[in-house]
Amino acid sequence: xxxxxxxxxxxxxxxxxxxxxxxxxxxxxxxxxxxxxxxxxxxxxxxxxxxxxxxxxxxxxxxxxxxxxxxxxxxxxxxxxxxxxxxxxxxxxxxxxxxxxxxxxxxxxxxxxxxxxxxxxxxxxxxxxxxxxxxxxxxxxxxxxxxxxxxxxxxxxxxxxxxxxxxxxxxxxxxxxxxxxxxxxxxxxxxxxxxxxxxxxxxxxxxxxxxxxxxxxxxxxxxxxxxxxxxxxxxxxxxxxxxxxxxxxxxxxxxxxxxxxxxxxxxxxxxxxxxxxxxxxxxxxxxxxxxxxxxxxxxxxxxxxxxxxxxxxxxxxxxxxxxxxxxxxxxxxxxxxxxxxxxxxxxxxxxxxxxxxxxxxxxxxxxxxxxxxxxxxxxxxxxxxxxxxxxxxxxxxxxxxxxxxxxxxxxxxxxxx
Numbered sequence: 001x002x003x004x005x006x007x008x009x010x011x012x013x014x015x016x017x018x019x020x021x022x023x024x025x026x027x028x029x030x031x032x033x034x035x036x037x038x039x040x041x042x043x044x045x046x047x048x049x050x051x052x053x054x055x056x057x058x059x060x061x062x063x064x065x066x067x068x069x070x071x072x073x074x075x076x077x078x079x080x081x082x083x084x085x086x087x088x089x090x091x092x093x094x095x096x097x098x099x100x101x102x103x104x105x106x107x108x109x110x111x112x113x114x115x116x117x118x119x120x121x122x123x124x125x126x127x128x129x130x131x132x133x134x135x136x137x138x139x140x141x142x143x144x145x146x147x148x149x150x151x152x153x154x155x156x157x158x159x160x161x162x163x164x165x166x167x168x169x170x171x172x173x174x175x176x177x178x179x180x181x182x183x184x185x186x187x188x189x190x191x192x193x194x195x196x197x198x199x200x201x202x203x204x205x206x207x208x209x210x211x212x213x214x215x216x217x218x219x220x221x222x223x224x225x226x227x228x229x230x231x232x233x234x235x236x237x238x239x240x241x242x243x244x245x246x247x248x249x250x251x252x253x254x255x256x257x258x259x260x261x262x263x264x265x266x267x268x269x270x271x272x273x274x275x276x277x278x279x280x281x282x283x284x285x286x287x288x289x290x291x292x293x294x295x296x297x298x299x300x301x302x303x304x305x306x307x308x309x310x311x312x313x314x315x316x317x318x319x320x321x322x323x324x325x326x327x328x329x330x331x332x333x334x335x336x337x338x339x340x341x342x343x344x345x346x347x348x349x350x351x352x353x354x355x356x357x358x359x360x361x362x363x364x365x366x367x368x369x370x371x372x373x374x375x376x377x378x379x380x381x382x383x384x385x386x387x388x389x390x391x392x393x394x395x396x397x398x399x400x401x402x403x404x405x406x407x408x409x410x411x412x413x414x415x416x417x
Contacts, residue, residue: 057220090393
């Protein structure tokens, strides 16, 4: 059995497991998760933010090739667009289980509140899904014309191959003109959902949107790099080595920008030294120090590897560095949640008693024997149901990418898998 068939079976299994777990959650409610009133966002939103970032980075790579005429990367623009399309599909699917009552999602479209960044997130995700689909579609048209097949290809039969080539080049650039700013906008809006929450000191910073974009470019380019490496195989690595080196430098350069923003944010939190900032930093470097170490050290290691000439010239090192970056980027998304939700925004000041800031406890929303009703922090750990449901975007991305590579030509002079 071909590797592509095995990957499709794996993807199908992941999707089925996640859908079964989601069905169980819909039947029993969000109480089957370990999220509570005090910790309302968890693994689902972290996974959503992770895939939104990868999706943004993929189209940024594809669009930049057309807009800045980076000839070396042109063989991989189709893969970059496919990566972006699959990732935004996974991100959009991941947000639905977090809603609980997914049957009411239509209210966002019928009664939108344009003052809410969530509405703008829905708008840009929908637009992004359409743009990435168009980007893949117009790039594949010349091949579909030659092969006499393809999706929505009836109108291509009456056109000449020359016409289809010109049409594809013209519209690929037009889609890129729209796609690049939308790719940046989608992650900016997602970051603003966090940054505009003034009561959360860990999020409430103007650095979050540009930092989100820098991580998106790094992780999105890394996914394009991994898919491209797998598509060409070790036997053709030397042929496309120049493109892989450029992508590695894009990843490393984006991480430099990311670490600059991280350093500035930490310095500002520490500089002012107010009680809330001290509490946040104690959580970051204390209770969640192991996770924060993964967030910082793994991408830093990848950055150093990709800046070295030896690292950029090795198939194995490029794959390893990209995987380490994915783990670090996912830890980065998880670390958005823990410090933010474990510093309660509700507090009381009692001057006469000498209490400057007393954390006001929050009701869990659950009454169970042996459990507290009110808490001032929550040791969140995703439940088995959450882990199973969170497999959905991973399965979707794997299924779409593998299926597309199996059916169509995404690299020049190469047959489908």
